[in-house]
Amino acid sequence: MGYAHDYASAILYRGRVPMEPVDFVPDWADRPRKAKYYPGAETLPLPEPESGGPRPAPGFTLPLLSGMLQESYGLTGRRLGVQANTDLAALPHYTQANWSRGTASGGGLYPVGVYWAAGAGGPLTPGLYHYAPHQHGLRRLLAGDVTGDVRRALGPGPGEGASQYLVLSVKYWQNSFKYNSFSFHAVSMDVGALVQTWRLWARAYGLRIAPVLWFDEERLAGLLGVAPEEEGVFAVLPLEWEGDAAGPAAGAPPTGAGVRHRDAERSRTVLAFETLERIHGATLGRAGDRPAPGALDAAAAYPPRGGEPVPLPAPPAPPMGETAALRARRSSFGRFDAGRAVTAEQLAAALAQCAATRPGSEAERSDGPPLTSLYVFVNHVEGIEPGSYAYDPAEHALRLVVPGPPGPFLQANYFLSNYNLEQAGAVLVPTVRTSAVLDAVGDRGYRLMGAAVGAVAQTFYTTAAAHGLGAGVALGFDNVSYAERLGLADTDEAPLLIMLLGHERPRPADFRHEIA
Numbered sequence: 001m002g003y004a005h006d007y008a009s010a011i012l013y014r015g016r017v018p019m020e021p022v023d024f025v026p027d028w029a030d031r032p033r034k035a036k037y038y039p040g041a042e043t044l045p046l047p048e049p050e051s052g053g054p055r056p057a058p059g060f061t062l063p064l065l066s067g068m069l070q071e072s073y074g075l076t077g078r079r080l081g082v083q084a085n086t087d088l089a090a091l092p093h094y095t096q097a098n099w100s101r102g103t104a105s106g107g108g109l110y111p112v113g114v115y116w117a118a119g120a121g122g123p124l125t126p127g128l129y130h131y132a133p134h135q136h137g138l139r140r141l142l143a144g145d146v147t148g149d150v151r152r153a154l155g156p157g158p159g160e161g162a163s164q165y166l167v168l169s170v171k172y173w174q175n176s177f178k179y180n181s182f183s184f185h186a187v188s189m190d191v192g193a194l195v196q197t198w199r200l201w202a203r204a205y206g207l208r209i210a211p212v213l214w215f216d217e218e219r220l221a222g223l224l225g226v227a228p229e230e231e232g233v234f235a236v237l238p239l240e241w242e243g244d245a246a247g248p249a250a251g252a253p254p255t256g257a258g259v260r261h262r263d264a265e266r267s268r269t270v271l272a273f274e275t276l277e278r279i280h281g282a283t284l285g286r287a288g289d290r291p292a293p294g295a296l297d298a299a300a301a302y303p304p305r306g307g308e309p310v311p312l313p314a315p316p317a318p319p320m321g322e323t324a325a326l327r328a329r330r331s332s333f334g335r336f337d338a339g340r341a342v343t344a345e346q347l348a349a350a351l352a353q354c355a356a357t358r359p360g361s362e363a364e365r366s367d368g369p370p371l372t373s374l375y376v377f378v379n380h381v382e383g384i385e386p387g388s389y390a391y392d393p394a395e396h397a398l399r400l401v402v403p404g405p406p407g408p409f410l411q412a413n414y415f416l417s418n419y420n421l422e423q424a425g426a427v428l429v430p431t432v433r434t435s436a437v438l439d440a441v442g443d444r445g446y447r448l449m450g451a452a453v454g455a456v457a458q459t460f461y462t463t464a465a466a467h468g469l470g471a472g473v474a475l476g477f478d479n480v481s482y483a484e485r486l487g488l489a490d491t492d493e494a495p496l497l498i499m500l501l502g503h504e505r506p507r508p509a510d511f512r513h514e515i516a
């Protein structure tokens with residue numbers, strides 16, 4: 001049994017047995033940047049994204065990729081609305097401004113670095129580029145076709161024929177300066193949330209994004225020129241590029257090259273955390289460990305528990321498209337108001353969309369079983385009795401697990417003070433059979449679980465926004481209490497996130513400040 005089992009268990013119990021370093025206090029004055037900074041590299045502006053809304057596209061083009069990056073990790077506006085987070089007083093100061101992005105991120109830290117290995121036949125001089133979210137530009141880090149190096153790291157199988165790849169890495173310090181040992185858990189979900197934004201966005205254009213999670217990670221760290229123990233390479237995304245379908249890519253050979261530019265760290269002191277180093281090492285990718293098709297079947301979500309099915313209404317068509325919902329999405333942070341109940345149709349839409357969400361990696365079969373189950377704590381939903389339910393996706397129904405209003409339980413088991421969970425209409429909870437996933441595909445499966453839950457979180461946000469509801473997801477809760485409440489304590493099913501859905505107070509104090 002690998003170390004990831006121990007890490008998963010420590011994360012689950014951290015509300016009762018604090019993880020080291022206990023009493024850690026971040027040094028906010030010496031915090032890292034929210035994106036990498038390569039002072040020596042030239043930044044090329046990305047073109048204006050395509051206008052006129054989504055339309056079917058035969059493959060990615062530069063304007064399409066520009067749009068996808070802008071709507072996911074690019075800065076789209078400034079967050080100035082009054083909410084209940086502790087950083088509120090800082091927001092009007094430009095140096096501490098919060099910028100909105102299409103993708104949610106734990107702690108608003110956005111630790112995922114996006115690299116583009118551009119091969120021959122594309123719009124750019126072949127090379128390796130880093131996406132600079134604050135400039136919405138590309139920094140050229142290396143000139144020359146290195147797609148052969150990416151293919152070699154992937155090994156035979158998925159992504160072999162592509163000419164353009166996105167590579168996603170996480171420089172842990174960007175998150176661990178705040179979350180220390182917990183960091184790995186959060187960033188693996190950040191990766192899932194970003195990939196899911198892309199999957200939703202690309203789907204609107206008839207394009208498919210399928211992340212590859214198993215590859216020779218250390219080779220790619222060498223290509224990116226990053227310290228392999230400080231940074232994890234989490235996913236490679238082969239892009240369907242316009243024109244590629246005409247014939248196989250020329251297939252440049254591996255070069256063995258690596259980026260020589262180094263990103264300039266802002267923090268004067270960078271701390272290492274033993275637990276983080278261990279879980280990073282345990283989950284390090286190797287192409288040879290790629291799970292066999294069907295390996296994950298053994299970790300399939302259990303059939304839903306609970307009482308007789310209570311049917312839900314059919315989910316209505318969302319009044320807003322997915323790309324518009326990415327713009328409208330934001331966290332409610334304390335603004336929920338139980339004065340207006342959520343409708344059963346709105347809850348049905350959130351449940352159905354979240355249940356249909358998959359990470360879409362090479363480890364899953366396209367018609368394979370889901371890894372996640374969903375539960376819902378109903379506070380204020382029209383026509384549904386308050387209580388704790390399991391969602392049955394096949395029946396599109398709720399099954400009662402615990403009757404009665406869950407508000408006091410929810411609030412008692414939330415660690416932060418920025419939400420009154422009782423004021424949300426409902427709280428959805430994805431679970432994963434953590435041990436079963438790790439047993440089925442090895443320790444790297446921890447990153448797959450993060451990708452699965454992060455994807456559900458991002459779907460949740462966009463679905464809520466599309467249906468005119470507020471939303472907020474949170475990791476700051478006592479997982480064990482939730483497992484006990486839902487009757488999962490003796491199983492390997494772990495509640496991994498809480499997702500709050502509801503109306504917000506009317507006429508919020510805000511200031512519109514779109515920049516893109």
Ligand SMILES: Cc1cc2nc3c(=O)[nH]c(=O)nc-3n(C[C@H](O)[C@H](O)[C@H](O)COP(=O)(O)O)c2cc1C
Nearest residue numbers: 104105106107108189190193330331473474475476
């Ligand atoms: C994996 C993950 C974990 C999160 N955990 C929390 C949390 O514990 N508490 C909270 O208030 N928000 C949490 N959030 C929401 C983020 O704080 C939020 O997405 C970020 O600050 C950006 O704000 P926005 O969602 O309004 O764009 C989480 C988001 C993600 C993706």
